Amino acid sequence: MFSKILIANRGEIAVRIIRACRELGIQTVAVYSEADKEALHTEMADEAICIGPARSKDSYLNMQAILSAALVTNAEAIHPGFGFLSENSLFSTMCRECSIKFIGPSEKTIDEMGNKIHARQLMKAAGVPVIPGSDGAIHTLKEAEKIADTVGYPVMLKAAAGGGGKGIRKVLKKAELEKNFNSAKAEAKAAFGDDSMYLEKIIYPARHIEVQILGDQAGNVIHLGERDCSLQRNNQKVLEEAPSIVIDQKQRDMLGSIAVRAGKAVNYESAGTIEFLRDETGNFYFMEMNTRIQVEHPITEMVTGIDIVKKQIKIASGEPLGLKQEEVTFKGHSIECRINAENPAFNFAPSPGKIHTLLLPSGGLGLRVDSAMYSGVTIPPYYDSMIAKIIVHGEDRLDALMKMQRALGEFVSEGVITNVEFQMDLISHPNVLFGDYDTSFLQTTFLPEWRESE
Template identity: 50%
Template sequence: MFDTILIANRGEIACRVIRTARKLGIRTVAVFSDADADAQHVRLADEAHHIGGARPQDSYLRGDAIIDVAKKTGAQAIHPGYGFLSENADFADAVQAAGIAFIGPSGTSMRKMGSKAGAKDLMHAAGVPVVPGYTGEDQSPDLLQREADKIGYPLMIKAAHGGGGKGMRIVRSAAEFAANLQSCQREAANAFGRDRVLLERYIEHPRHIEIQVFGDTHGGAIHLNERECSAQRRYQKVLEESPSPFLTPELRAQMGAAAVQAAHAIDYANAGTVEFIVGADGGFYFMEINTRLQVEHPVTEEVTGLDLVEWQLRIAAGEKLPLAQEQIAQRGHAIEVRLYAEDPDAGFLPGSGTLQTLRLPASSRNVRIDSGVIEGDAVTIFYDPMIAKLIVWDEDRPRALARLREALAACEIVGPKSNIAFLERLVRHPAIVDGSIDTGYLDRHLDEFLAPSQIDTSLLLAAATARLLTQEANAHHAAAGSGDPTSPWAGADGWRLGHAGARKLAFAQGDQRIELVAHGHAGDYRIDLSTGSHDVSGARLADEALSMRIDGAMHRFRAVVDADRVLVHDGLQRLRLDAVEVYRRQGDTGAAAEHRIRAPMPGRVVVVEAGPGDAVHAGDVVLVIEAMKMELALKAPRDGVIAEVRAQAGEFVEADAVLATLEQ
């Protein structure tokens, strides 16, 4: 076994590898960029070295700098994690050439899978089921159109050298093909440096099921059963689980055997994932092999009881597979979701900023947290905005879902916006609960998972009550330390000489302002909302537990109150409101009155679709920027004529920068 390894990655996966290495008594070396000087993986490793600027191409994609650090520190092996250089065959070869072990498959195996087209042809020759399509070298638009017409619609255009959901388009008619082809090729060229595409039949309402495989350098290969990843948004996995609620024992055995067959076909060693698309009839087809550890590997670890990173290290050190196929156990049910800094209600716009509050559930046999940040750390614009992975386990799927709901309710993130509320709605949705979701369901029914337009009245009353009780408690505490602690003027109960007291409260949720009036004190109130009045009685707030009667019926909430915001949770859903000044008025910020098109976050301009003098309609795309691994289309806020464009393709722009204006 190795004495020292270098981890050529960052964030939660670097922290994850460090934990296993420490368990095995292996020293760890971390590398970091300018943006990560104080990151958790830097602090957890035994030593860490700076390798360049904040942008990935200036640091984590610099294979030469990483290898230099490995040589300097005496690291005997390099673990690439996932993303960055993890599937870069040239990097794997360079590591081996430097006399350092690469903790992953060989560069040769990677190259066989690096092209989706070549991989599909190879798997077809090896007898692994593949989706009918076109994988040829000829990429002329006319030929691709003819091949598409031959395959039939719907079909999918896929970047041949892509991954992570980029460079993929579904085309449902011949008339749509040319425009989608150009868009897909442009995205592929920007993301992967090559614009080659392949075409394949699109399977309607498919499931996405992947098989974890391991191979060693002695000719052995086995699988560790499946993970289902059918809950996806724009091809990005949202929820992963094992075992799949869809597979029968017979289908599981068939897919496992096909995955091992695929691994043998490319002489695979180390951890890999064979991904299949599965039709409603149980027919399954090879998609690709991810030649690395997957983000969702903890799901497999929880149901098998194995440490996959330990297996990776042992195999890279030349050992045989630790277990035979018949020794692989599968117990209980595990589910993983990813907590992201993003705004689901604004098209899942990635966020950045300091994690002012980061509360996650305590780890236990049933709950696991994999994270690379702690409270006070920053989510930067340069890398994936994932905050943590939340993994739960229990004896069966219903209990695992219950664990997940409970764990999500205990999460709180203040700073950048997060997807926690979205995930809470997701795990209660019937398509998830009954295990019937397919890969396109979220995109077809996204409105079912987003925040309702109307705020729940009981949650709003709970938020107001929690704030009222907190104000009274703070006032009482301040009065106790004053020169006249019994003065009625020191209270926060709305008391006024000569008339009944009334307290105004104001909150904000996004652009929405909410005002209400409360009468009463000490947990007994009449609260006037815009929709009517409600009686609140017997309200008590202690240790974040709020109990109160609303119009005579008792309710219980979790409530967190500070000077700037209130968070309440009724066990099913949450509401977070920002506290604002009662007498502040907001100006007209409606999109219809706006004549500027701004960058919603820092990023690089990819395309400029319109120029000065061009007429546009509301919703027309004017520019496209790329940030945090995704493209964001910036649209005209109203009908009008472009007055000026202040950015050009390839330019890096800051958040809130005015990129274009409309004539007023």
């Protein structure tokens, strides 16, 4: 086992990793930007090193500075968390060349699954159902038109190197294709330095279902069940729950088996997710693989009792999974709400600033809050606006829903605007209460109703 790990991240995920390391008896090194000098993760870690100015490109994306911090502190491994460098194969390679263990999959796997076109081809070869669409990269409008005519409109244009909702365009009819194709390519080039595109048939309406997998260095892969992430705004998840209520046990077993097969096809090591879209008739289609820990991993931890971050660390140190598929059990229902410093009434504009008063919900069985916030801290304007995650676990879905409503009602923050009331309205909506929603619900149904009521 490692004696010291550097966390190449910030915010609640950095705090989450530090806590897991402390429970494993591992010392930690925090890195921070000048804007995060007083951040909670810098106070909690055994050591903390400033790696640059506030902007991400000068700090949390500065590979040389992070590796230098690891070398001078004698850290044996680096945990990248999510976002930033977590799916950067070059950074993984640089860690290996510096004899530092990157806590995640190999750079080969990151490259294979990071390029969405290559990922589609690999999954198709492994017998994993993929969405009808292009088999390779699309470089010209003429190619896009031909494939779209074949699979039928509506279609989705996606950046091959995409992520975070960038380089994605929905095209409802042929007349809209040229404008969206050009804008998506330009956005992909600016965001990823690669304007390669691919095209898929839109599965609509759909549920966004992802399966958590774990793989060790010996080739063993298991799944930890599924999560329903269909409540989204602009392709960004807002609320997640586990398990999904729209699939039965037979489908659940089938989906888990497919996810394991997908993981084995790329010799997956560490924690990752296989993401699917489920259509109205119950068919599942592979969408993408995330080769990192997910924001919503706590709900899987709540229903399985398995600490995924600890598993990541143990796997990276060379330990076997120590868990067979039949030993994974599921209990109850879990829901996560993402709490952001943003103003929903003004198109979710970020709301940075100083938190004068903060009271996080606490107490009661089955409640967990992952956050790096505290009274007096300043939320900088340079990073993602998520400041906390409220996670509840109940005996069943109704119990979990009621606990979440109670927890949201106890959340108090003064000094910045948050989306707490928005989440309260969402979790209380009849469609959400009855599980009658899909990936379009928030944008096309809930938001118009909510804005009208405001």
